[in-house]
Amino acid sequence: MWFAYLRIMTRRERARSPDRRRLDLALQAAGLGEFEWDLDRDVFVVSERMAAITGMPAGEMEARRGEAMDAYVHPEDLEALRRRRAEDLARHDSFEAEFRQIRPDDGRAICVRAAGIVERDAAGRPVGVTGVVEDVTARRREEDQRQELMAELDHRVKNVLATVQALAIQTGKRTTSLPAFLQTFGGRLKAMASANELLTAARWRGAAVDHLVAGALSALAPGQTSAEGPELFLTPRAANALSLALHELAANAVKFGALSTDVGRVDVRWVRLPGGGFELTWTETGGPRVKPPARRGFGSTLIEQVTGRELNGEASVAYEPAGVRARLRAGPQAIAPRPETVPEVAAPRPVETVVTSSGPASLKGARVLIVEDAVLLALELETGLSEAGAEVVGPAYELEEAMALLDRPIDAAVLDANLNGRSVMPVAEALARRKVPFVFATGYGDAGGAPGGFAAPVIRKPYDVTQVAAAVAELLATT
Template structure:
């Protein structure tokens, strides 16, 4: 062996090592002879047989490429052909053993003097992990977008509902600001726990810890709540605390509030709010939005029930939650963060005319459903529902419906079965959703889409337009 042979062998060995470390597989495609030479490394990545295999054209590779990607594979090669002699394409291999492999193929084309393709030399890279990470990022971004829009839409509905039940700007700012602060504290706890949930004692500390020092106390077993239940309980505690500060035990220095919770045999929990040492209590003559929140929102979101007893010695409230409100405790639970200052959002103008229309509302966020019901009723509609769950919505389809407002996702279940049933009956509907599908309406339905956060007058106007379009003219 000559010195030159030794140098060439060493260079080849280094190249082999580099390909091995990089996880790359090499190939040589003799296009003139119709033969593809597959290396062992490429075979390990793609599933191609090692050695020579017939490959007269790209059609010969079809059995190895995912059927959904083959057309795009050929089109990509055709698009790159005029640019010169380099190619780069990404596609999925046909699944083997239940595993789908993404590959990136890079090659250099050589031609004869007349420009006829002779061969392609290139490498194959397994990019499955990268593509999965990209897909996960896209999924997380879509979920974040949905969550943020739902929070903003809930704030908007909270502002409108608060405004309808207050008689002055100062009262509105106080009531709404407090409710928004309660939501902010709960969301801060949820964010700190990566949205796995929040501990009851942290929720209690966030709401009661800063008010009337020395007059509040809380105790109970360690319980970790789902994000939905945590938000609901935060609002409930705020409403009770606001009422105690204004009219109850915390309105005087001698008053006290005790919060206790116990675990129930069915996996849920019961929490009791007891006021003492304050002024004599009597039942309210007017039902405010706070009472509505406690009665409807909390009991719905906690999958349980709420009771308030206006005893002369002090208010006693009990909130019972189902097992679905309790989440597994994470390995580490963050400390209670400091409360944030409230923010405000703008309200909107009046609704369209829906006099006599029977409109179905399907929305899993109770506050948003309440706002929709209020706004559509103000516009003259006869509201059917609201339905908060998929089965509940399907159960309401056996009655006359002129139009519907649908949330795309109901507690993790697609609203598609409801949309399909309405489509078969030729009942028009509009999607009111926090998901940002770029391709139009969810599920590919031919329906208007209103993105959260929205003004209920937008929904009313969309429903009115649907009814106008679908009303036969004489």
């Protein structure tokens, strides 16, 4: 577009142009300022629009073969600009460059993009340049921020993968069977995922303690837990650490502690500390008489060593006869200011499924459509549902594949909400019209209900395939 403007702005054409006003309006609308460089006269002409953009004085000035303009260029960009300009004047019919400029009026550094048409005489010698400039500071800033965000994302992903790897290794060393490993490791992954949902809602600036506690307690026995404490916002590091510790305490309470009975209780309280930071206590009562564990598991190590360090404080677990009591003490470094722009979010909910039997779900003879764009997850789903007795339709990895499978007999479906950037809603709508029940298995953290407003169960990733099978079985049992 720029060069289209420039071609009608050359000195000879512009002098003849009857439509100068239209060109001026176009330049103004595009946020461009024009200039001329007469190489024969060695003068540079700055328009009022260019003066407003660059801070350079408007009017005609001595060019000094380009050195007059160079005085306004950022020193770090000057050499590259000179090389580019010399090459374009010698070999090309156009000139284009992006560089930083120091405004002479206020000293601010701005990023400028300049483009021009090189005019030549009959012998091919450059005699002038007519061009435009644009302030691209905001765009450059956005690009720089995008690069910083990508670098930060890469760093966080690697940290998460390293953490998952460490959890897998440490969990594996302390479990005696594959089922036990999968259950324990899967629970820890879910705790990380719950914390990640809260951190994402706050744009990774932190998470509130009450949300983290509610997320850990929401999957436990209703009416047997309570939580109370002041509003505190934690750093991402502290939030992840607290989420994992609460998960370990909750899992042990259900397996061996107060919540293994109908009359036991878990009370969670946290208070601010005078010197900054906070102290959280987890107290179990009314359960079986407690004995110290015969061997130290990774859960205890995770709480007492990892959590304490990550909170810049200390952590301890006491196995008192009346019930387990844990104390997590965090230093002031764990506290983050609550961002004013962060919306209130609901605490992560457990999987919205109700398992009606204590054994594995049976899907014998059920025809279940799988729509999932992650190949490994689709294969895991296919294996798990097949082992439960289902006849798998698909899997479909793309929206078109899923739509093409809808003419087959289908009893139920498992849908990923997003298929390579495309919504699965067309599939869900088609299934709803046919009254085929489905469950969403999604990585999205919205805890407000099923995507699209459907009355369908939602299973948040990461999940255990047995949960998906149980959800599908429950759907089929109620339809």
